[in-house]
Amino acid sequence: MDKRSEFSSKIGFVLAAAGSAVGLGNIWRFPYLAAKYGGGLFLVIYLIFVLTLGFTIMTAELAIGRKAQLSPMGAYRALDKRFSFVGVIASLVAFLILPYYSVIGGWVIKYFLVFVSGGGVATTGADYFSSYIAKPIEPIIWQAIFVLATTFVVIRGVKDGIEKASKILMPILIVLSVFLSIYSIMQPGAMAGVWYFLYPDLANFSFQAVLAAMGQMFYSLSLAMGIMVTYGSYLSKKDDLETSVKQIELFDAGIAILAGFMIIPAVFAFSGGDPTALNKGPGLMFVTLPKVFETMGFGNVMGGVFFLLVLFAALTSSISLMEAVVATVCDQFKWERKKGVLIVTVLAILIGIPSSLGQGVWSEVLIFGFNFLDFFDFITNSVLMPVGAFFTCILVGHVLETKIITDEVKLSSPFKREKLFIIMVKYIAPLCIVAILISSILEAMGVIKY
Numbered sequence: 001m002d003k004r005s006e007f008s009s010k011i012g013f014v015l016a017a018a019g020s021a022v023g024l025g026n027i028w029r030f031p032y033l034a035a036k037y038g039g040g041l042f043l044v045i046y047l048i049f050v051l052t053l054g055f056t057i058m059t060a061e062l063a064i065g066r067k068a069q070l071s072p073m074g075a076y077r078a079l080d081k082r083f084s085f086v087g088v089i090a091s092l093v094a095f096l097i098l099p100y101y102s103v104i105g106g107w108v109i110k111y112f113l114v115f116v117s118g119g120g121v122a123t124t125g126a127d128y129f130s131s132y133i134a135k136p137i138e139p140i141i142w143q144a145i146f147v148l149a150t151t152f153v154v155i156r157g158v159k160d161g162i163e164k165a166s167k168i169l170m171p172i173l174i175v176l177s178v179f180l181s182i183y184s185i186m187q188p189g190a191m192a193g194v195w196y197f198l199y200p201d202l203a204n205f206s207f208q209a210v211l212a213a214m215g216q217m218f219y220s221l222s223l224a225m226g227i228m229v230t231y232g233s234y235l236s237k238k239d240d241l242e243t244s245v246k247q248i249e250l251f252d253a254g255i256a257i258l259a260g261f262m263i264i265p266a267v268f269a270f271s272g273g274d275p276t277a278l279n280k281g282p283g284l285m286f287v288t289l290p291k292v293f294e295t296m297g298f299g300n301v302m303g304g305v306f307f308l309l310v311l312f313a314a315l316t317s318s319i320s321l322m323e324a325v326v327a328t329v330c331d332q333f334k335w336e337r338k339k340g341v342l343i344v345t346v347l348a349i350l351i352g353i354p355s356s357l358g359q360g361v362w363s364e365v366l367i368f369g370f371n372f373l374d375f376f377d378f379i380t381n382s383v384l385m386p387v388g389a390f391f392t393c394i395l396v397g398h399v400l401e402t403k404i405i406t407d408e409v410k411l412s413s414p415f416k417r418e419k420l421f422i423i424m425v426k427y428i429a430p431l432c433i434v435a436i437l438i439s440s441i442l443e444a445m446g447v448i449k450y
Contacts, residue, residue, distance in 0.1 A: 004069060005158040006234050012163035014244055015170045018251035019316030020222040021046050024104065026256045028285045031263040033212050035278040038204025039196040039264070043257070045213040050221070050249050053432050054215065055417065056424035057223045057389055058245050060396045063408040065232025066241065071327035072112065072226040075233065076395070079404075083395045084317055089388040090226035095326040097225065098344075099352035100376045101321065102150070104282070106142030106356075106412035107133065112311055113285060115293075115303035123290035123303075129282070134360030143356055144349045150318045152209040154326060155233070155341040158234050162319055170311045173255070176309040181252045183302065193268030193307035195261050196275065211439045218436055219381060221252055224389040226324040233327070239412045254311075262306070266292050285310065287296065322348070390433045397426035 004286040007013040038136040068075035076087035110132065114123060122128060131141055153165045185194055197298045222228065235241070254322060264278065270292045271277035279288060330340040354362065358372035396405050402422050409415045 002179055004233065006236050007163055007231075007239075008159050009163070010244065012159075013231065013235060013239065014168060014247045014251070015166040016162050016320070017222075017228065017248045018168045018314075019170050019173075020227050020231070020249060020320030021220060021252040021317075022170075022255045022313050023222070023317030024101075024285075024310070025216070025220045026252070027255070027259045027263075027313060028281050030216055030280045031254045031260050031267075032281075032284055033216055034197060034260050035264055035267075035275040037206070037209035037212055038201055039275075040200035041202065041204045042209055042213055043197065044200045044373035045210055045258070046217055046256070047253060049214050049217040049432075050253050052420065054217050054221045054223070054249060054425060055245055055430055056421055056429050057218075057392065058221060058228055058248065059242065059409065060392055060425060061223065061228035062232035062235065062241055062245065062403055063405045064233045064392075064396075065229035066237070066239075067408045069233050071233060071324070071331045072229045073328055074331050075229050080395060080399055083391060083399070084389055086391045086395065087226070087229075089384050089391075090224060090229060091325065091328040093224065093384050093388065094226045094321045094328075095347075096323040096351075096376050096380050096384075098147075098318060098325060099284055099348045099350075100373045101314070101318055102147045102356040103139065103143045103349060103352050103355045103373060105311070106139055106144075107282075107286065108307055108311045109142045109146060110139070111290075111321060112304060112307035115300050115307055118300050120290060120300040120303045121294055123286070124294050128290075129286040133356075134363070136357060136361050139356045139359070140353055143352050145384055146314075146318070147345055147352070148346050149315060151341055151345045153315075153319050154322045155338060157337060158323075162323060165319065166316065169316055170251075173309055173312045173316070174258075176305055176312075177255060177258040177262065180302070180306055180309065181258050183296075184262050185268040187266055187269045187296065189269035189273070190265035191432060192273050193265030194261070196268065197264045211435060214432055215436050215440060218385070218389070218433075219248075220256060222320065223446050224385040224392070225321065226328065227320045230324045230327045233321070237411050241409050242413060242415055242417065258264070263289070266296075270295055299376070314429070375412045376442045382444050383437070386433050386437035386440065390437070391428055393425050393430045393433065397422075402426065 064079065066076050068078040070078060072090040073087035077084040111123060114120060123330065153161045155161065184190060267278050278284060290303060293299040296302050326340045327346050328345065329335060330337060355373035355376060358365065363371060370378055396402060402425065406415055406418050
């Protein structure tokens with residue numbers, strides 16, 4: 001197996017970790033939830049959770065990885081053999097997400113090419129999206145291309161692949177986000193959406209809003225996927241861990257806010273000020289927004305820029321997912337990186353095929369009422385991730401001494417938020433994670449709707 005590599009610079013690590021956090025969840029879930037739960041109020045609640053619960057779990061995962069210098073399965077086993085299953089869960093999450101995430105990445109490539117070729121108006125057709133994803137062959141081809149683009153980066157290693165790609169993709173992503181946000185705000189009628197997004201109206205407060213903000217924070221920061229443990233294992237003992245977490249939080253929250261500015265004002269202007277016009281997930285990105293772009297000046301250009309931004313966001317996340325899986329198999333089986341990457345690439349393409357076909361020819365094949373893609377999304381996001389995070393808190397806060405983790409953080413700098421970390425990881429975070437688990441399952445069952 002190759003000698004374990006390290007990020008060559010702090011900014012390289014922060015951009016890579018931020019790239020992992022900045023993904024589709026920021027773009028197609030955050031604006032919808034913000035619009036549904038009161039705009040500015042949801043934003044405030046979300047930021048509070050990022051700075052407390054998100055900070056706690058991310059710090060714990062990065063510290064676990066850096067202390068053990070191993071990927072998730074080895075890292076948890078090194079801390080306490082009884083908690084080896086937590087590393088297995090984290091690795092399984094990344095392994096299951098990568099294939100279906102790549103299917104969606106393939107859809108993004110398709111839409112980007114349609115817009116840049118001047119055919120954006122076609123995407124506004126009532127059945128365009130559903131007809132496209134139901135095709136048996138073309139979506140699989142684009143999914144494979146998306147996986148291969150991810151492979152191209154990961155196979156080059158931590159420094160020459162992940163770090164270099166992050167230093168290119170993340171700044172471009174930020175510039176595109178700012179550009180689209182400004183353009184969206186300038187649309188006639190958009191300022192009503194800006195006001196709604198920023199003004200924290202307490203009349204909109206509800207327990208569901210709190211749960212939705214907490215769940216969004218959890219998913220958008222790439223927690224409990226094995227990614228932060230893996231990236232932590234590539235950190236030098238000299239790197240300021242706490243400051244790095246703050247910077248990752250800043251990037252993630254910043255992109256989420258920019259996504260809100262990109263989408264909420266534009267949809268408000270398009271719908272005449274109706275916040276319910278923002279639907280969630282693929283419906284927002286592939287159905288609603290193409291119609292919004294069509295009403296704008298330079299619709300094909302704006303649509304092309306948007307889907308390029310989404311493509312970069314999806315790639316930075318898929319790179320981190322693949323790296324978490326590759327690091328695990330290389331650590332466990334003592335494989336060379338190239339062998340591990342190639343095997344994971346083949347598996348990602350093959351396992352992604354049912355998620356693609358499940359939108360069309362296999363749509364009647366259901367698992368507990370879900371098609372393949374929705375099932376993999378449910379089992380990872382709604383079940384495995386909260387379970388893994390919960391037992392991480394139990395391990396760090398109650399089985400081990402918290403001093404083991406806090407001392408790891410202090411190797412590079414004083415731990416300024418140590419008291420907050422200890423209180424959160426021991427008492428508050430486990431309760432919050434149980435609430436996320438219960439609410440996510442109830443949402444998936446249709447008992448509650450976000």
